[in-house]
Amino acid sequence: MVTLEDVAKQAGVSLATASRVLNGSTRQVGASLRARVEQAAAELGYRTNFAAQTLARGASKVIGIVVHDLTDPYFAALADGAMRVAAEEGLLVMVGTTHRDPEQEIAYVASLNAQRVRAVLLAGSRVDDPHVTGRLREELGRYLDSGGRVACVGQDLLDVDTVAPANREGAADLARSLAALGHTRFAVLAGPPGLLTAADRCAGFTGALAELGLPEPLVLHGPFDRDGGYEAAARTGEATCVFAVNDVMAVGALASYRDRGVRVPQDVSVAGFDDITTLRDHVPALTTVRLPLADMGARALAMALDLGEEARVERVSGEVVMRESVRAVEA
Amino acid sequence: MVTLEDVAKQAGVSLATASRVLNGSTRQVGASLRARVEQAAAELGYRTNFAAQTLARGASKVIGIVVHDLTDPYFAALADGAMRVAAEEGLLVMVGTTHRDPEQEIAYVASLNAQRVRAVLLAGSRVDDPHVTGRLREELGRYLDSGGRVACVGQDLLDVDTVAPANREGAADLARSLAALGHTRFAVLAGPPGLLTAADRCAGFTGALAELGLPEPLVLHGPFDRDGGYEAAARTGEATCVFAVNDVMAVGALASYRDRGVRVPQDVSVAGFDDITTLRDHVPALTTVRLPLADMGARALAMALDLGEEARVERVSGEVVMRESVRAVEA
DNA sequence: GCCCTCCCGGAAAGCGATTTCCAGTCTGTC
DNA sequence: GACAGACTGGAAATCGCTTTCCGGGAGGGC
Numbered sequence: 001m002v003t004l005e006d007v008a009k010q011a012g013v014s015l016a017t018a019s020r021v022l023n024g025s026t027r028q029v030g031a032s033l034r035a036r037v038e039q040a041a042a043e044l045g046y047r048t049n050f051a052a053q054t055l056a057r058g059a060s061k062v063i064g065i066v067v068h069d070l071t072d073p074y075f076a077a078l079a080d081g082a083m084r085v086a087a088e089e090g091l092l093v094m095v096g097t098t099h100r101d102p103e104q105e106i107a108y109v110a111s112l113n114a115q116r117v118r119a120v121l122l123a124g125s126r127v128d129d130p131h132v133t134g135r136l137r138e139e140l141g142r143y144l145d146s147g148g149r150v151a152c153v154g155q156d157l158l159d160v161d162t163v164a165p166a167n168r169e170g171a172a173d174l175a176r177s178l179a180a181l182g183h184t185r186f187a188v189l190a191g192p193p194g195l196l197t198a199a200d201r202c203a204g205f206t207g208a209l210a211e212l213g214l215p216e217p218l219v220l221h222g223p224f225d226r227d228g229g230y231e232a233a234a235r236t237g238e239a240t241c242v243f244a245v246n247d248v249m250a251v252g253a254l255a256s257y258r259d260r261g262v263r264v265p266q267d268v269s270v271a272g273f274d275d276i277t278t279l280r281d282h283v284p285a286l287t288t289v290r291l292p293l294a295d296m297g298a299r300a301l302a303m304a305l306d307l308g309e310e311a312r313v314e315r316v317s318g319e320v321v322m323r324e325s326v327r328a329v330e331a
Numbered sequence: 332m333v334t335l336e337d338v339a340k341q342a343g344v345s346l347a348t349a350s351r352v353l354n355g356s357t358r359q360v361g362a363s364l365r366a367r368v369e370q371a372a373a374e375l376g377y378r379t380n381f382a383a384q385t386l387a388r389g390a391s392k393v394i395g396i397v398v399h400d401l402t403d404p405y406f407a408a409l410a411d412g413a414m415r416v417a418a419e420e421g422l423l424v425m426v427g428t429t430h431r432d433p434e435q436e437i438a439y440v441a442s443l444n445a446q447r448v449r450a451v452l453l454a455g456s457r458v459d460d461p462h463v464t465g466r467l468r469e470e471l472g473r474y475l476d477s478g479g480r481v482a483c484v485g486q487d488l489l490d491v492d493t494v495a496p497a498n499r500e501g502a503a504d505l506a507r508s509l510a511a512l513g514h515t516r517f518a519v520l521a522g523p524p525g526l527l528t529a530a531d532r533c534a535g536f537t538g539a540l541a542e543l544g545l546p547e548p549l550v551l552h553g554p555f556d557r558d559g560g561y562e563a564a565a566r567t568g569e570a571t572c573v574f575a576v577n578d579v580m581a582v583g584a585l586a587s588y589r590d591r592g593v594r595v596p597q598d599v600s601v602a603g604f605d606d607i608t609t610l611r612d613h614v615p616a617l618t619t620v621r622l623p624l625a626d627m628g629a630r631a632l633a634m635a636l637d638l639g640e641e642a643r644v645e646r647v648s649g650e651v652v653m654r655e656s657v658r659a660v661e662a
Numbered sequence: 663g664c665c666c667t668c669c670c671g672g673a674a675a676g677c678g679a680t681t682t683c684c685a686g687t688c689t690g691t692c
Numbered sequence: 693g694a695c696a697g698a699c700t701g702g703a704a705a706t707c708g709c710t711t712t713c714c715g716g717g718a719g720g721g722c
Contacts, residue, residue, distance in 0.1 A: 052678035383708035
C-alpha cells in the first residue's frame with residue numbers, strides 16, 4: 001500500500017506539503033513543489049486512506065441511508081433521490097436495509113455512528129411502540145451529541161429534521177374524490193395496526209368519509225407489502241371501492257381480483273397511495289395519491305446536510321391522480 | 332465523543348484491556364475486569380470509532396456495491412441478494428450508482444479503495460471500450476494489490492471472480508422456443524451497440540435463428556431502459572415476434588404497443604430477459620428468460636469474501652419462461 | 663519445594679493522515 | 693538599508709484504536 005509518506009519521500013518534500021497538495025488545505029503550496037508531489041502521486045498510484053483521513057479530520061465523507069427494503073420501489077425512489085444529492089456533494093453512501101425490523105434500524109444507526117458518518121437518513125415509517133422508539137431516540141441522541149446530523153422521511157416524532165408526507169390529508173382528498181363518484185361501501189386495506197404511515201392514511205380516509213356522512217369502511221389489516229394486499233383483497237366483501245394504503249398493496253389487490261375474475265374497475269374500484277414509478281406501465285392504471293418520492297429523499301438529505309440548530313419539519317402534500325382503476329358507481 | 336480511553340479510565344483498567352473486552356481479540360480478559368469494562372462502556376454510551384479501528388487493523392467491515400441504477404429492479408434484486416449475505420457476515424454496505432457512466436464506475440472503485448473496503452461488487456454490464464475497461468482494470472489492480480477482493484456480475488473480462496449469466500445461451504433457447512411457435516419475422520430491441528450484455532443476448536438470439544434457417548431479425552438499437560424499449564418498439568415494422576434484450580425494455584415496448592392499439596399477443600408477440608420481480612403483476616404476463624438475480628448477487632459477494640487465489644467464474648444459466656405475451660402464429 | 667508453563671494485565675509503538683507551530687524567505691515601505 | 697508583514701515549507705503532536713512485547717502471578721509436574 002502506498003502511503004502519503006512514500007509520496008512525500010519520492011517527491012523530496014515533507015509529509016505536510018504532500019498532504020496539502022493532495023488532500024486540500026487552506027494553505028498554498030508553491031507551483032514547483034506542487035507539481036513534484038502530483039507527479040510522484042501519479043507515478044506511485046497513491047490513494048488517500050479515508051480511514052486515516054476521517055480519524056485525523058474527525059469527519060468523514062460518508063452518509064448513511066436506512067431503508068426497509070431496497071427492492072420496494074418506494075424506497076428505491078427515496079434512496080435514489082438522496083443519492084443524487086450525495087453525489088453532488090461528493091459524498092459516499094452507506095445503505096442499510098432493515099426488512100422492517102426495528103432492531104435492525106437501531107443497529108444500523110449504531111453502526112453508522114461508529115463510522116462517524118456525516119449524516120443519517122431514516123426512511124420508512126415509524127412504528128407505534130414507545131419502547132422501540134425510545135431506544136432509537138437514545139441511539140440517535142448519542143449520534144447527534146457527537147455532532148451527527150439526522151433527517152427522517154415519515155412521521156415527525158424523533159425531534160430531527162423531517163420530511164413529512166401529508167398522509168392524512170392525501171388520504172382524505174382521495175376519499176372525497178372517490179365518494180364524488182358515488183361510492184358508499186368502502187374497504188381499506190390498512191396494513192399492520194402499529195405502522196404509523198398506514199394508520200395515518202387509514203385515519204385520514206376514514207375521517208373524510210365520516211365527514212361526508214358515509215358509512216364506516218371495512219378496515220382490513222395485514223402486511224404492508226404486495227402479498228399483504230393480495231390476501232386482504234380476498235376479504236373486501238360487498239365494498240365497491242377499495243383503498244390500499246400503499247401502491248404495492250394495491251398492486252397485490254389488483255392481482256388478487258384478476259386471479260379471481262373480479263373486474264377492475266367494473267366490479268370494484270381500487271386506489272393506492274405513493275405513485276411509485278412501476279405504476280407507469282401497470283394495467284389497469286392505478287388511481288393513487290402522488291408523492292414526489294425522489295424529491296423527498298433529496299430534500300431530506302439536503303436538510304440534514306444544511307447545518308442549522310432547529311429541527312425543521314417540511315410537509316409534503318400529495319396529489320390525487322385519478323386513473324382507470326376507479327369508476328363511477330352505476331346510477 | 333466518548334473514547335476507549337474514557338472507558339478504560341472509568342473502569343480503572345488499561346487501554347489494552349478495554350480494547351480486548353469491547354472490540355474482540357484472541358486474548359482473554361478476566362471476568363471481573365471484563366464486567367467493569369462493559370459496565371463503564373454502557374454507562375458512558377461508548378461507540379467504537381470505526382475509522383480508528385479500520386486504520387489500526389488495516390481492514391474494514393465495509394463492502395462496496397456499484398450498480399447502474401437502484402431504481403431498476405434488476406439491480407435492486409442483485410443488491411438485495413448481496414446485502415443479505417453482507418448482513419449475515421456483519422458487514423456494512425456502501426452503494427454507488429453510476430447511472431451508466433463508466434467514469435463514475437471508475438471513480439467509485441477509487442473511492443472504495445480509499446475506504447479500504449473489504450470487497451467490491453461490480454454489477455452491471457461491461458462496455459465494449461478498451462480504453463475505459465483498461466482504466467477500470469488499472470484501478471481494480473491497485474485495489475487488488477493492496478489486498479482488496481473484487482467480484483463482478485456480468486461479463487468475465489476483468490480477471491476477477493465473476494458470476495456470468497449465460498446470456499447467449501439463454502437468448503438462443505428463447506429464440507428456439509419462439510421459433511417453435513411458428514414465428515419467422517423477428518425483431519430485436521437490442522439496446523446500445525457497445526453494451527456487452529445487450530450484444531451477447533442479441534447475438535445468441537440471432538445465432539439461434541440462423542441455425543434454424545430463419546431470416547435475420549430486424550435489429551433496433553436504443554437505450555437499455557424502459558423508454559428505450561418504448562421508442563424502439565415503434566420501429567418493429569412487420570415483425571410478428573419481438574425480443575427485448577431486457578425486461579424493462581420489454582415493459583416499455585408493451586406500453587408502446589398498448590398506446591398505439593397494437594394487441595399483444597394477438598398482433599405481436601413480445602419477450603424479454605431477466606424475469607425481474609415487477610413482472611409478477613404485469614399484464615399481459617411477459618415471456619422471458621429467468622435469472623436468479625438475488626442469488627447471483629449473493630453468490631458474487633460470497634465469492635469475493637471467500638478467499639482464494641484464482642479468479643473463478645461461475646456460470647448461471649437462464650430458464651425460458653413462457654407466458655401470455657407470446658402466442659403461436661395463426662396457421 | 664522448585665522450575666517451567668500458561669495466562670492475564672499494561673506500557674508503548676504503530677496505523678496514515680491533518681494541523682499547529684516555528685522558522686526562513688520575500689516583498690514593500692519609509 | 694532596515695523592519696514589519698505575508699507566505700511557504702517542515703517538524704512534530706494528534707486523532708482513537710490494535711497489538712506486540714514484557715512482567716508478574718498462579719498452577720502443575722517432578
